[in-house]
Structure formats: C-alpha cells, structure tokens
Amino acid sequence: MNNLIRRRPDLYQNAPCFHCSTSVETQDHLWTCHPASHLNRRSRLHDFQSIISLARDSLISTLRKKWKSQSLHKHTVITQIYQLQCWELTSLPDALTSVDLLKGIFPNELYSSVHEIIGSHEPTVNLLFKTVYKLQLRLYQFIWLRRCYDFSEWEISQNITTRMKTTKPRRITFAAQDQITPAVHRSQHVTSLHGS
Numbered sequence: 001m002n003n004l005i006r007r008r009p010d011l012y013q014n015a016p017c018f019h020c021s022t023s024v025e026t027q028d029h030l031w032t033c034h035p036a037s038h039l040n041r042r043s044r045l046h047d048f049q050s051i052i053s054l055a056r057d058s059l060i061s062t063l064r065k066k067w068k069s070q071s072l073h074k075h076t077v078i079t080q081i082y083q084l085q086c087w088e089l090t091s092l093p094d095a096l097t098s099v100d101l102l103k104g105i106f107p108n109e110l111y112s113s114v115h116e117i118i119g120s121h122e123p124t125v126n127l128l129f130k131t132v133y134k135l136q137l138r139l140y141q142f143i144w145l146r147r148c149y150d151f152s153e154w155e156i157s158q159n160i161t162t163r164m165k166t167t168k169p170r171r172i173t174f175a176a177q178d179q180i181t182p183a184v185h186r187s188q189h190v191t192s193l194h195g196s
C-alpha cells in the first residue's frame with residue numbers, strides 16, 4: 001500500500017485501509033483487518049485466527065502420531081507447544097507472534113519442542129516449514145485473494161480505472177490538488193499485488 005501511495009498519490013493519496021477505513025493497510029494489518037460491525041464486512045482477523053489455530057492443531061496432531069508413547073513428558077511437551085505465543089497476535093514483549101509465523105519466522109521454543117519429539121534436525125525443520133507453507137497457502141487462498149477481489153470492487157466504486165492506473169501520473173501542484181475530481185478525491189486507499 002505504501003508503494004502505491006508513493007507511486008500514485010494522485011489516486012491513493014492519504015488512503016486508509018479500504019476494508020475498515022480506520023487503519024493504514026500495512027502488511028500486518030492486511031491479514032488482521034477487523035471492520036466495525038456496522039460495515040457488514042468479513043473480519044479477516046477471525047479468518048486469520050482460524051487458519052493459525054488450524055496450523056497449530058494440525059502440527060500437534062502430526063506430533064501425537066509420531067510420538068507413540070503416552071508419557072507425562074509427552075503431554076508436557078505438547079502442552080508447551082500449544083501455549084506458545086507464536087499462535088497468538090498479542091504477545092509478551094519481544095515474543096514472536098502469529099504474524100511472524102506467517103512470514104516463516106518461528107521461535108526457538110517451537111523448534112526445541114518439536115525436535116524433542118521428532119528426534120533429529122532435518123525432519124524437524126521439514127515439518128515446521130511444511131506447517132508454515134500450508135499456513136501461507138491458506139492465508140493466500142482465504143484472505144489475500146478475497147482482499148484482491150474486494151479491492152477491485154472498491155476501485156470500481158471510486159471510479160479508479162485501469163487506464164487511470166496505467167497512464168503516467170500528472171505532477172500534483174498545490175493548485176492542481178484543489179481541482180482533483182471528487183471521485184479521485186474520495187480515494188480511500190490501496191495495496192499492490194506484490195505487497196504494501
């Protein structure tokens with residue numbers, strides 16, 4: 001979004017998130033946007049949390065199958081994984097969160113606990129990356145693609161056309177800013193397919 005605002009301030013000047021109209025659509029906000037209920041729009045935050053929980057439960061299910069013994073220690077390690085902050089959005093200071101997880105960054109505690117069950121480095125890393133890959137795929141399918149569709153609809157509602165986006169932007173002077181058409185002036189915001 002910041003890239004689009006920088007590239008085309010004439011179209012997306014001072015644009016907040018088009019989905020909630022309250023925050024800047026940063027990378028992190030994009031995945032967790034939670035519009036006010038009166039806007040009657042889908043909460044990406046709820047979808048995000050569901051997808052994170054699914055990744056956590058899927059990983060734990062795999063670990064339970066791999067570690068056959070029913071010891072108290074196994075239960076303790078599984079509980080430790082379940083309680084890690086990396087499955088949450090709000091976290092303790094300096095702790096990695098679920099937004100970090102979607103970027104492929106996971107805490108040492110997760111690696112250590114999974115390694116304790118799996119027993120060796122490479123299968124542990126493979127399982128963790130597989131978990132992150134499936135997480136990213138679901139987020140792409142259920143949040144990013146919907147967001148792109150909604151954004152196209154929003155651009156249409158703002159009379160922002162492909163032609164306008166592909167023509168060279170005019171230099172905006174203070175005098176010219178006052179003459180921008182109302183439709184463009186109402187522009188609320190944007191993000192590119194390649195990130196904000």
Ligand SMILES: [Zn+2]
Binds near residue numbers: 034035
């Ligand atoms: Zn938003």
